[in-house]
Amino acid sequence: MKYRLKRYNSRLKGTVTLESSKSESNRALIINALAGGEATRIANLSNARDTQTMLSLLQSRPEVYDVKDAGTTMRFLTAYLAIHGEGETITGSERMKNRPIGPLVDSLRSIGAQIEYLEKDGYPPLRISKIEHQQTNEISIKGNISSQYISALLMIAPQLENGLTINLTTDIYSLPYIQMTLDLMRAFDVESDFEGNTVSVKPQAYEPTKYAIEGDWSGASYWYGFMALSPEKGYLNLPDIRNYSTQGDKEIANIMYQLGITTYFEPGKVKLMKRNERVHCLKIDFRDCPDLAQTVMVAAAASDVKLEMVGLESLKIKETDRIAAMQAELNKIGAQLLENKSEWTLIPSVNLPDEVEIDTYEDHRMAMAFAPLCFLMDVTICDPMVVEKSYPGFWDEVEKIGVKIEKINN
Ligand SMILES: O=C(O)C1=C[C@@H](OP(=O)(O)O)[C@@H](O)[C@H](O)C1
Numbered sequence: 001m002k003y004r005l006k007r008y009n010s011r012l013k014g015t016v017t018l019e020s021s022k023s024e025s026n027r028a029l030i031i032n033a034l035a036g037g038e039a040t041r042i043a044n045l046s047n048a049r050d051t052q053t054m055l056s057l058l059q060s061r062p063e064v065y066d067v068k069d070a071g072t073t074m075r076f077l078t079a080y081l082a083i084h085g086e087g088e089t090i091t092g093s094e095r096m097k098n099r100p101i102g103p104l105v106d107s108l109r110s111i112g113a114q115i116e117y118l119e120k121d122g123y124p125p126l127r128i129s130k131i132e133h134q135q136t137n138e139i140s141i142k143g144n145i146s147s148q149y150i151s152a153l154l155m156i157a158p159q160l161e162n163g164l165t166i167n168l169t170t171d172i173y174s175l176p177y178i179q180m181t182l183d184l185m186r187a188f189d190v191e192s193d194f195e196g197n198t199v200s201v202k203p204q205a206y207e208p209t210k211y212a213i214e215g216d217w218s219g220a221s222y223w224y225g226f227m228a229l230s231p232e233k234g235y236l237n238l239p240d241i242r243n244y245s246t247q248g249d250k251e252i253a254n255i256m257y258q259l260g261i262t263t264y265f266e267p268g269k270v271k272l273m274k275r276n277e278r279v280h281c282l283k284i285d286f287r288d289c290p291d292l293a294q295t296v297m298v299a300a301a302a303s304d305v306k307l308e309m310v311g312l313e314s315l316k317i318k319e320t321d322r323i324a325a326m327q328a329e330l331n332k333i334g335a336q337l338l339e340n341k342s343e344w345t346l347i348p349s350v351n352l353p354d355e356v357e358i359d360t361y362e363d364h365r366m367a368m369a370f371a372p373l374c375f376l377m378d379v380t381i382c383d384p385m386v387v388e389k390s391y392p393g394f395w396d397e398v399e400k401i402g403v404k405i406e407k408i409n410n
Pocket residue numbers: 022023024072145146147148151173174177290291314
């Protein structure tokens with residue numbers, strides 16, 4: 001199936017509904033399970049497929065845990081099963097079988113878990129036998145591959161007999177996600193100590209707690225994308241997100257300010273408004289907010305803004321190789337994404353086409369990042385239901401802001 005998007009408004013106005021954060025939801029579900037709480041104590045749980053998969057696996061306790069394409073679900077459950085499992089297998093989609101998990105497995109093995117690779121060394125599927133006797137309470141792990149390994153280890157740390165100290169041996173990527181993990185642990189009464197490159201958690205008990213999940217700032221980024229490309233001034237209200245969020249992706253407000261969008265933080269919502277001016281060249285470090293990169297690249301490519309970027313390394317091991325996918329799809333609108341070692345340059349389009357068909361590579365963020373182009377051209381999005389991974393209601397909201405969606409069966 002494909003969706004052809006045609007806008008019939010040139011001015012954005014109104015309110016869109018965001019999904020709840022899947023990152024917060026998946027942490028809350030694991031911590032709540034570790035605390036022995038009922039999942040019903042978590043309010044506003046995300047409808048994202050990644051979260052619903054986590055919820056159903058924690059409730060059904062199957063022999064084979066199939067996480068589909070959810071990275072957090074894979075990494076968090078691997079650590080969870082290393083202390084509460086009974087020899088289960090964990091697997092996922094074909095892509096998941098090519099997303100590395102070696103650093104997490106090595107860490108859990110050195111703590112005392114027995115983990116077997118069932119297909120390819122370093123990758124899922126895994127068979128996990130839980131830690132019977134803790135071998136060490138200090139481990140070293142790279143901080144620049146996936147923060148999800150570190151979050152996974154931290155969440156089980158208070159339930160290890162001797163606690164855990166984690167030394168991060170490299171620069172730290174996706175740091176706000178580690179801080180989000182520690183914040184959620186604190187909400188369930190567990191303290192930690194994070195200084196320099198070392199995080200320590202003493203043995204402690206989680207306290208079952210009622211917790212309400214916030215709206216998803218990563219999902220909010222797509223509305224900034226629409227606002228950036230809308231031809232006229234207007235406004236959009238985004239309820240249920242706030243400035244003092246645990247989510248690093250709130251950085252989209254600062255990035256998009258430079259592309260001409262002002263964010264007003266009001267009680268219970270934020271309001272986006274478009275200004276007239278924007279910069280023409282922008283340097284961005286995406287190390288702390290990798291999930292924003294695709295949105296910002298599309299907005300810049302279509303509005304004559306050159307980007308000089310660092311911190312994109314982890315994009316190659318996400319739902320798809322996002323660098324390769326962006327290079328191919330940005331080319332279709334006349335923009336170029338150039339890679340030079342650990343630096344990337346986006347050369348914006350000088351001549352936008354009248355129409356474009358975007359392939360989405362089983363990546364929800366490809367579909368949502370390119371959708372705002374419909375304010376400038378006719379856009380066809382292939383495999384549009386990929387959005388269900390994080391934002392199942394996304395297309396309903398797109399229709400609400402004045403875009404007609406024609407469904408094409410292929
Ligand atoms: O912990 C999390 O909730 C996430 C961490 C990030 O992954 P990496 O740490 O692998 O960069 C991010 O890209 C992902 O969407 C969600």
